[in-house]
């Protein structure tokens with residue numbers, strides 16, 4: 001959670017790249033810096049694992065890419081660590097870029113003469 005991260009840093013903690021701030025008491029709106037500890041993204045996923053047994057046991061993403069350490073990115077989602085498939089992420093980004101490069105023609109041009117006939 002971004003807020004917890006800010007509190008952690010305000011209390012003098014230095015967050016290492018790729019690490020998350022874990023809130024040990026688990027109460028979402030508790031802002032006690034003494035309850036915050038720094039864990040690696042992978043450890044954080046373990047700590048929250050019991051809350052999401054089904055997702056944890058998934059070895060592949062929804063599109064069938066395997067969750068290997070290289071293919072897995074751990075991101076915080078609503079304060080909880082979540083696995084993301086890098087392959088799918090990359091595909092999504094590429095798709096977005098291609099969409100920008102080739103704008104969709106929403107108004108295919110109708111020859112003026114034909115257009116007049118249609119509106120009559």
Ligand SMILES: [Zn+2]
Pocket residue numbers: 021022023044047048079080
């Ligand atoms: Zn946590």
Ligand SMILES: [Zn+2]
Pocket residue numbers: 023024025026027030031032035
């Ligand atoms: Zn707390």
Ligand SMILES: [Zn+2]
Pocket residue numbers: 061062063064065085086087088089
């Ligand atoms: Zn995938």
